[in-house]
Every structure is written in C-alpha cells, then in structure tokens.
Amino acid sequence: MKHQCVITWAAFTLHPYPFSKYTMPKSKRQRVVTLTQTSKKERSGAKTKHVTLIQNAVEKHAYVFLYSISNNRNVPMQALRDEFRADSTFLFSKVRVAARALGVDAQTECSDDIHLLANRMAGSVGLLFTNRKPEAVIDYFLNYEQADYARAGNVATEKVVVPEGPVTRGHDNEPFPHNMEPQLRKLGLPTRLIKGVVTCEREYTIIEQGKVMNADQAQLLKHFWHQQSHFKLHLMCYYDKKATKVVDLTDKFPEAEAAAKISSAATTNARPKAVTAAADDEEEEDEEEAEDAMDEE
Numbered sequence: 001m002k003h004q005c006v007i008t009w010a011a012f013t014l015h016p017y018p019f020s021k022y023t024m025p026k027s028k029r030q031r032v033v034t035l036t037q038t039s040k041k042e043r044s045g046a047k048t049k050h051v052t053l054i055q056n057a058v059e060k061h062a063y064v065f066l067y068s069i070s071n072n073r074n075v076p077m078q079a080l081r082d083e084f085r086a087d088s089t090f091l092f093s094k095v096r097v098a099a100r101a102l103g104v105d106a107q108t109e110c111s112d113d114i115h116l117l118a119n120r121m122a123g124s125v126g127l128l129f130t131n132r133k134p135e136a137v138i139d140y141f142l143n144y145e146q147a148d149y150a151r152a153g154n155v156a157t158e159k160v161v162v163p164e165g166p167v168t169r170g171h172d173n174e175p176f177p178h179n180m181e182p183q184l185r186k187l188g189l190p191t192r193l194i195k196g197v198v199t200c201e202r203e204y205t206i207i208e209q210g211k212v213m214n215a216d217q218a219q220l221l222k223h224f225w226h227q228q229s230h231f232k233l234h235l236m237c238y239y240d241k242k243a244t245k246v247v248d249l250t251d252k253f254p255e256a257e258a259a260a261k262i263s264s265a266a267t268t269n270a271r272p273k274a275v276t277a278a279a280d281d282e283e284e285e286d287e288e289e290a291e292d293a294m295d296e297e
Contacts, residue, residue, distance in 0.1 A: 047097060054101035055110045057089055057129040064239040065128035065137065066117055068260035069231070071154070072124075076146040076231045084130065092126035112244040120237060120246075123260030134238055138252060141233050149222045150229040152215040157228045160206040160221060167191060167198045169224045176223075184223065187216045234259050 058064060069077075081090050091098070102118040103109025109118070130137060150156070167176050167184070176184070176198040184191050190201045206224070207217050221228060234256035235249045250256055 050093065050097060051101040054091065054098060054127070057091070057127075058102070058111050058114065058241070061089070061129040062131050062241050063129075063134060063137075064114070064117060064241075065130065066120060066125055066236045066238070067128055067141075068123065068125050068234050068236060068256050070234065070255065070259045070262075071148060071229045071231050073146070073148055073231050076148075080144075080233070084128075084132075087132060088128060088130035090126065090128055095121045095123070095125060098127060111239075111241055113246065114239050114241075116246040117237060117239045123257075125236065125260050134240070134247070137238075138235060138249065141235055142252065144233065146231040147227040148229045148231055149227055150213060150218055152213060152218050154213055154218070154229055156207040156209055156211050156213055156217075159209045160224065160226055162189065162200050162204045162206060162224075164200055164203050167200050180223070184220070187220050187223075189220065232259075236260070 077090075084090065099118040099121045100108075101110070103111075103115045104118055105115050106113075109115040128137075167189075168174060169176065178193060178196050178198060181191050181193050181198045184198065189206075190204055191198055192201060193199070206220050207213050213221070232255075234253040236253065236256040237246050237248045237250070239246050
C-alpha cells in the first residue's frame, strides 16, 4: 500500500515574524556559576596611606626630585630602584594625589615652599626622594641611558633595509632559523625557504628614518635585533628642604617636559574611551580622598 503525502499551499506560507514565536528556548542545564566571594576593596584607606607615605618620605629625605621618563620600561626602572635603594625612594603615582600630599599652596604644604614643586606636577611624572647630593644625582642621570626595542607608535631613528638573498641578523650575520620563515612572511617580509635557508626575494625596507612604526614593523625590528628606543630619566627640578627652595633643571634636561606630555598622551590614547572616562572620575575621587586625608591629619 502506497502512502501519499498531500502538501497544501498553506505549508509554504511564510510567517511575518518567523523567529519571534517559534524559536527554541535557551537551555538552562549549563550555567556558569561563580563560587568565589570577594569583598570590595576599601580605596579610602589606601589613599590615606599613600598620602602618609609621601609626607613621611619628605621628612626622611633632604631632597625631592621631580622627573619624567622617556620610553618607560620595567626592567631598567627596577634596576634604578635597586641602585638607589640604600638612601633614596622612587615614587611614580597619580599626580593629583601626590600633589595634594605635598601641598598645593602655603597653607596645605607639608614642608616650607614645597608647593612650588607640587604645582609643577603635570602629565606623567614621578618623585625621587633622596639624601644624595644634587650634583651627584644630576651627573648620574645625565649619563644614564638604556637601549631597548621600539614599540608601535615610536619614531624610527634610522632606516632599516633587508637586502635580497639569505636573511641574517646581528653584527655576526647570524642566519634566521628555518621555522621562523612563516612568521617573517606574515609580518610583511617577502621571504621563502630555499634549501632550508630563509631567503628574501627582493630588497625590502622595514622602516624609513623619521617614520612612525606600526606593530608589524616594531616586531620585525625586534627579530632583527635593532634597538631604536632608549629608556632615559629626565630631571625637571628638585626641592632643597634645608634651603627651602626649588631649583629648575630644564636647562640640563631640555626634554623633560616633553617626555611627561608624550608619556601621558600615549597612556590616554592606549585606553578605550570608557576606561579613560572612568579613570578621570577615579582621579577626581582620589583628589577628594586626598583632601579628606589632609583634613584628618
């Protein structure tokens, strides 16, 4: 016996909203359940402690230097902390909190005329509390510089060209390992393997001098061991507690103020707009908490 299927025209009629009423319900079997329980961090106590830390550092040290950093890196900064650990303290914190801790005028300052230094705190700057003589500190940082690999957004200091033929790197012309060829090609270098040797098919310019490099160019320079960035600490001025005066150092470190502005702009541009707005609100809260801490003291 044959079974016949009768299909009516109504079966092919499209519903005006086909997915609004006839979609399958979501499964409730698999759920992500958070088992950890964390308490909200109390920020007011941390800011009060930070204000106290700055004011105690002013009391313990004879000089306070205001500095900025070009191409900040963690490794050389930690080396500086270790070098000055015996008689100095580096502090790189939020500018508004640090300025409020020092005092922005003669009525709120924690030491005589230190508000002149606090009023110069703008951008990405830090404080160095030390008992070393200012001449020794200035001479040290005039000669201190650490080479490092450039990052995306840095300006190239020299032109880098890869010649046609086998690809090498370093002063000893060390050949690239064969397994790095796909990565070099992915970064834009026209390479291929010829008998196991990474070979550039034509002359290729990675970066021109004075041009802003992107992420791929910065990664290629790192593979070729080209260091075009330099970590340097610039001293802007220092406060002499005994003489109660602030001495300007921008004549010896002319790039100090520019480095503070560049570092601050780079940090702001690297964050999403929502995060930047939240950070601005947080800074306003930090300033209010710092004022409250000053009032409590």
